Amino acid sequence: GESVGLHLPTLSVQEGDNSIINCAYSNSASDYFIWYKQESGKGPQFIIDIRSNMDKRQGQRVTVLLNKTVKHLSLQIAATQPGDSAVYFCAENINYGQNFVFGPGTRLSVLP
């Protein structure tokens, strides 16, 4: 399949290890954040979201941390699996319902 993000920053992790993907967002007024996963040739897929009144949210094998002081978002993936290999984007949403602004993305490569 076609490759998404040929020149993106890449994070390589061993299968079974934990992954941490970081994102710096741009607007201090952003009040809602989403992490998306994008596999080659496909559209972005929702992973987890967090609102600005929270600093941590957990899902199945994923945790998102929000640090509003330094405008930083991270995605932690526990026990990384080969199927987690993809490009990951953070997206910020400003002013309730305005468009989502995407970060540049990080390619996660899971090594056997």
Add this chain to the structure above:
Amino acid sequence: EAEVAQSPRYKITEKSQAVAFWCDPISGHATLYWYRQILGQGPELLVQFQDESVVDDSQLPKDRFSAERLKGVDSTLKIQPAELGDSAMYLCASSLVRGQNTEAFFGQGTRLTVV
């Protein structure tokens, strides 16, 4: 599971020709987005609809791009004439209600190649 439908999946066109993409959002979703994604970058908004009305088209190159959502359901994005630099993935997304923080669901996209 409800999905955002897009067609075609792939389109090759010659420069200066017209091209159109279609999107059918998830049923009941009032907000519809068109994004363009250049290889190696994140998606960038082209246009956002709330029902049939455009709420943001500030990044849409209006000399050649047009978008409509006449009945507030499905939408068409058109490029005329296409240029080589328009080669990209065109993504459609929808979300339930504007004015609330809800996720946007994306379709599989249309990969456009202009030759």
